[in-house]
Every structure is written in structure tokens, then in C-alpha cells.
Amino acid sequence: MPVVMDADRIGRTLARIAHEIVERNKGVDDLALVGVRSRGVPLARRLARSIKDITGDDVPTGALDITLYRDDLMRHAVGPQPVVRRTEIPFSIDGRKILLVDDVLYTGRTTRAALDALIDFGRPKAIQLIVLVDRGHRELPIKADYVGKNLPTALDESVQVRLQEIDDRDEVVLEQGGAA
């Protein structure tokens, strides 16, 4: 199973993205980070820390569970139901630029669900999408604004992102078989 990004590489990539965020938005005044559960959440937290290191400012950070907005709910006759977890967005998103953070961008359906969920919370000024890996094969017209790594993949491969906070190590791995 080839390791596509090791811990070191991930760290540098996130640092680079943090700089890009600050540059493109000309500061962090009305920004907020929202991580898509599960692995988008620690990524969002790390980005918030990096941004604080760069600018000294705190960026509000939240966690979004998109299970109830998935377009594939109720369509599977058998198999485990995705588990619903809490959403925690302890700030108003009205008028803010929301930076949506996820680990892998693939078909785009997760992002579509996240957009629907966010809109139910209020009216952000703008939403930008940050992903660690873009593996192609989009099924919806969705584009990431910040990409850690572009990784062309075959449909029968899967991208596994492992993070210290959840998996006890940082790495991105390309596996044969399965969908991610």
C-alpha cells in the first residue's frame, strides 16, 4: 500500500494552505473554519492553530455532521446505517466567510450535503472548500478552492487519510479496492 503523503509532507502541506488562506482573504477578519466529520475536524483545528501562529488571531472553528443531509440515505436496503453525530457550530455563520474543510474530495456529494447543511444554519457571505487530497472522479460540479495534493486515482482504488488525533499517526495511503 503506497504511502502517498507521510507525516512530514502533511504538516508542510497544511502550513502552505494556512498561508494561502491568509493571503487570499487578506487577513482573517470574518473567517470561520468548519470541519466536515470526521477527519475534516482535526484538519480544521490544525489549520486554525497555524493561522493563529501566522497572524496571532483566533479563527472560530466548528464541526459539521452531514449524515442527515446525505443523498444516499434510505437507499440501501441492507448494510449499516451511517451513524449520526453532533454538529457543533458555536458561532453565527451569518455574514462570515466559511472555510469548509474535508480530508478527501471525490464525487463531490459530501460537499453538496455540507453546503445544504450550512445554508440551514444561516447565510454566510461566502463558502470556500479546503481539501487535503483531491482524487478526481467528480459526479457534481464541485471544485475545491484549496487543495493539499492532487492525486489521480482509479475507481477501484481508495484513498485512506489517517490522522494522529483519530488514527494515532499521520499518513495518506492509496489502497486497492473499496471506495473512499
Add this chain to the structure above:
Amino acid sequence: MKKLLRGGRVVDPANGLDGAFDILIDGGLIARVGRDLPVDGATVVDVPAGLVLCPGLIDMHVHLREPGQEHKETVATGTASAVAGGFTAVACMPNTSPVNDSATVTSLILAKAAAANLARVYPIGAVSKGSKGELLADIGELKAAGCVAITDDGHPTATALLLRRALEYAGMFGMPVVEHCEDPTLKGDGVAHEGFHASRLGLRGIPGACESLGVERGVLLAELTGSAFHVAHMSARGSMRAVRKAKEAGVRVTCEVAPHHFTLTDEALGSPVPYDTNTKMNPPLREAADRDAMLQGIADGTVDVIATDHAPHHYDEKKVEFDRAPFGIVGLETAVPLSFDRLVHSGVIPLRRMIELLSVNPARVLHIPGGTLSEGAPADITVLAPDLPVRIEAAKLRSRSKNTPFDGWQLRGGVAATIVGGRTVFVNEEIFAGAGL
């Protein structure tokens, strides 16, 4: 018309017979029972190996529902069910609409039975007019019209005083009082046996003591009056205890147990089908200790009769919530397989005793002909197949109603043929083509 049933195993407890014998039937009566009987112009039927010939079975507790509830059953469909179950005679209960408290209703039932011409029907008349529990019914008229006993079955006789009077009066005619033993205040609006399973399912309970209290009342009054008292559909161990003690004291008490009460327990309420209304009857299915007491009483002779309490109900009536469903299940076509499988093959009793419970004793309790293969007796014969594998299929029952909890059960032991007055009224084609029977 002469028929010779040759070479079958004949079990006739009343005459102490159990072995290979020939039976010669002539003019609807048993002409001779013996070995190597001469053919002498009779139609010969060679009885296949493994079958048993016994005096025709008699079910002394059957609800034929006619007049008034023909959507559930009629005398015709009920007697067809009876003969398919191996019964040559049934005694039918008076809780019809109108109640059988008069010669008119009794005659109607007998006319229908004659028209159907299958099993013999012995009506049991009501204790009180309309079974209302106030005035005695015209018991003499009922006897003259053909009733063989009286009961207010469906509920207990309304008061101890009325029961006493009924025992005294019916005793004059040599008729027993058959009693549905119960204390109405303890029954209340209960629907299931008061115990763990009813508690678990949230069903209102009826304690065993409710029935036993009625039994104790009855045996004391039987003792007081010296008359014959018969406990219908007994189910509780307290009742068995009371009957045993009363018999030891010489009281003229007899009792019957239905196959469901020696087979099932209140566990059936929840499993396999929770709230299955085919497990709802009165008295209810009780806990294991009660079921075991019934088996014990059957084994030790305390129990006189097995009677089904055949209670047909239309499918729509039973397809409702448990509380709302009427009490009762059909039983005519499941009695023999259950008795074979759960009593004889399980080693609880020998075959001879099963025939006593299903034929000899019911005839004795009701003082009706039958229960023997004596020469000169009516040729009512049941041909049993003790090792026949039987699968109970509710949809195929001949009764108009199919309310049984035994659907799908695999049992060992069934009926090969049923002969009433020398005439074959039922043959199980799978066993033998019944050639000439």
C-alpha cells in the same frame, strides 16, 4: 349389509380385549368379535397392518354453533370435522342463539344431525332458561327431546343455590350437570393466565384459583345432593387436587381435560407469535406446573375424559387485538394426533387408557350407547393409525373455522377411518383406499 373387518388389532378396554380379532358388522350393529370368523356373505375388508380398531371416539364437549352462529360452524360442518377427527359421536353445548333450553332447539339440532348423517349428536341442554341463571330450564322436556346432560357452559351456573337445585333436579333424570367452573369476580375482565407471561405482555390475568374455586363449590354441592357433577375443561392444578380429594371421599364427580391444556402453556402467548389470538381460550393456557398436573391426572386416573371444547370462531373475529378476540379454538381434528403424540408415544399412558379417555368414559359419564365393541352394540368404530405422521394444516381442516394454535405441527398418530352404525363416514385415503370399507 354384512361387513367383516379382518385381522386388525382390536383394543376394547370395556371387554378387556387387545389383540388380533375380526369384527363382523351386521345391520349397523356389532354382530360378533372373534378370531377366524367365517365370511358368510359379508364384504371382507382386510385391515392393513399397524392399524387399531377401537370403540368409536366420543367428544363430549363441542360447540356446533347452530342455531344462530352458522358463520362459525354448522351441525353439518361440525360433524364432518368430527368424523375426520375420528369421532363417531359428539355432545354439543347449548350456548347457541337461541340457547338450547327447549325441545324446539334440541329437535332442530337433532334434525340437522340426521340430515348430515355423519357423527351422532347428543345435545346438552341449558341449566337455566336462556342460560341467564335465574329460572331452571325445562329439564324434563330437554331430556325427553334427547338431551343427555345440562350445563350453562360459557359461564358458571349463576349461584350456588341454582347449581344445587340443578343437581337435585337433573339427578332425578339421571343426567349429570356439566359445569364451566369459574368465579366471575376473580375472572373479571381477564384474558390470559395470571402469571409471568401475562405480566410480560401486559395482559389482564385470570388466576388458577378462579377455576378451582368453582370446582370446590361444585364438589361440595355434588356431595350434598348425591348427584353427578362433571367438571368441564379443567386446567388448573388446584382443580385437579380438589377432584382427587373428592373422588377419594366418594363424591360423584368426573372431569375432562382438553388436549391444549395437556400440551401448551402460557408461554405460547408470546411465542412463536406474540399475542396470537389462537392461544386465547377460557380457561386459559396455564403455567407449566398446571399443564404437568393435567398430565399427572391423566396418568393416575383422576381425569376421566379427554374432550376438546371445540370452539370455532370466524377468521375475522380472531384477527383482532388480543383483548377483543373471542375465547376458544377448534379441536376435533387435532385431538387424536395430540393424544397419541403427547400421551401415548411420550409414555404418559398406554393406548388402552387413551381409548378409555376418548370413548369408554365419555359414554359412561353421559349414559349414552358406545364406548364398547360388545356384541349387539352399535357398530361405531374408529380405525386409528398410531404411527401415522400427521402434519396439522389449518387451511385443510374440515371445520368451517380454522382457529387453531397447532398449525404446522408435526405429530405422530392419526385416524385411518371412522365408521358410524356400520357405515364408513370418513376414510384417510393416504392410508388405505378403504376398499370395501
Add this chain to the structure above:
Amino acid sequence: MNVQELDTRPAVTSLRRKDLLGIADLSPEEIALVLDTAVAMKEVGSRPIKKVPALRGKTVVNLFFEPSTRTRTSFEIAEKRLSADTLSVAIGTSSVVKGETLADTALNLEAMSPDMIVLRHFSSGACHLLSRICRSSIVNAGDGTNEHPTQALLDALTIRERKGRLRGLKVGIIGDLLHSRVLRSNIHLLTKMGAEVWVCGPPTLIPAEIARFGVRVTSDVHEAVADADVVMLLRIQLERMEGAYFPSLREYFQVFGMTEARLRLAKPDVMIMHPGPMNRGVEIASEVADGPYSVILDQVANGVAVRMAVLYLLAGGAEHEEAA
């Protein structure tokens, strides 16, 4: 309380069943799944837009044969928050008098292809009957004296929020045990989750063989309350006196009523729960009813969350067997 951040997989991730007929059928893992899902659902109720599209396009019928504003509105709100189309049918006594059976009423509804039917009925086992004849998923909102599973689930959620757990807690349940479906559901749930349950009432109101359910039984209210973490009081229906279950409400209060003095025997942070409405001076003394221990408002919010969780978990991912 304990919000799970990490991606730990719970023991089960779906209710693999067509209906929720009772707690008796659920495993402890399934109960935990419902409670965990309810925590997430509760958050939806705190948003400005209290709606998620999870049950969009699904039709849910609330079929109530017994009047109940509280439970019915709770289900309705839960259904609407999940974006389901809801229809509430309150069967007045006149329909019953007309003789239409439950089975017929339900089959008429089936013609509209509801995905789920929430049923409250006065006969134990009514939901089991519907489950056999309807293709729709059946949710038991209270059947006779059998079960009221969503009530027990919301009680459990409320307890878990305050106490952090269910295992090892002592719960005393006092009142008319015989006629209470809430009792049965609570006994099943609390014993499955490892709580120590004591039930208490006059012997005339104790169901047969209740000890076989894994609870301690007593007619001494002090025993039931001693060191209790939670005290649940069941309603005494005023009509029960007529069944000779106990002589008078006054006497019931003397012997079983929850007073300050009796409550002092419990743990200092004891919770009092009551399915409501309370009969002051019967089950509970006024000063206790107005005291700080009571958690009734929490129970209402948790009711909606738990019902959302149940509807969501039943509606998707379960193997729907053909109705018999």
C-alpha cells in the same frame, strides 16, 4: 455531556428491524445507538432552522386510538423536523362504535402507502397485530398496558444526561405498577443497561411474578427510596379505588406518597421523574413537586430528540421483511 469527537464505531450502527414494538426486543447495543443518535438529533432543535432533510418524502401516519396531546405533538414535531410528511388521525370513540376493526382501519391507511405508522392503542399487542398485517414500519406509542418504548428511551436519555451513565444506578419506581406500560418499558431498558431497579406499590397493584423481570420488589417505600439515584413516580388513576386496589387516595399518600422526609433517604443528588400530569397529595407531596429535583422540562425536549432518533433509525438501513 460526553460528546464523541473521535471516530469510534459503536457496537451496532442500525436497528435491523422493521418496527419498534417494545424495549423487550432491543439489545443493549441498540438502546445505546438510539440514545447516541438522540444526542445528535437534540442539536437540531437548537438551530435557527430546526429541520434536516433525512426523512424527506417519507409519509408518517400518527394513528392514536387514545387521546394524548403530549405524545402526539412530540411525534409530530419529531417527524416534521426530519422533513417527513405527517398525518395525524385521532380515532374518536364513534369509529370504534361503528365497528371498524383496527385491522381494517390500518389496511385502509396502507392504501396511501405510509412508510411508517405510529400507533397508540388501548389494547396490549395492538402494534404486534399491525406489524403482522401492514407493510409499513410500526412505532409503538403506547399499547394497552404492554409498553411505551419511546417514553422509556427519553427517560433513559434524561437520566444519562444528568448522571453520565445508567449502569449501576439505583432506580426506584413507585406507584400503580399493574396498569403501567411505562413501567414495563422502563424495567426492560434499565435492567438491560445494568441499572438496579426497585419497584414498589401495594401488593394489589404488583403484577404477577414481576421479580422474574430482574427487579427487586417491595411494598415498603423506604426500601425503594433508600440511596436511590433516581425516583420515578407512576400516576395513580383515581378510578382504581373502585377495583378495591386500595381504600382511598389519602391512604395511598400516607403509605406511598413521596414526601420530603422520604426523599431524604435517597442520595442527595437524586432525580425525580414523573410521566405527568402529577396528582399532588397522592403520588407526590406539593413541596417535592415544586422542588429542585424534578426534571420534567428536560424530559419534554428529550422526547422529541428520541422520537427523531427512532424514526430515523427505523426508516433507513433496516431489512424490511414482507408483512405476513
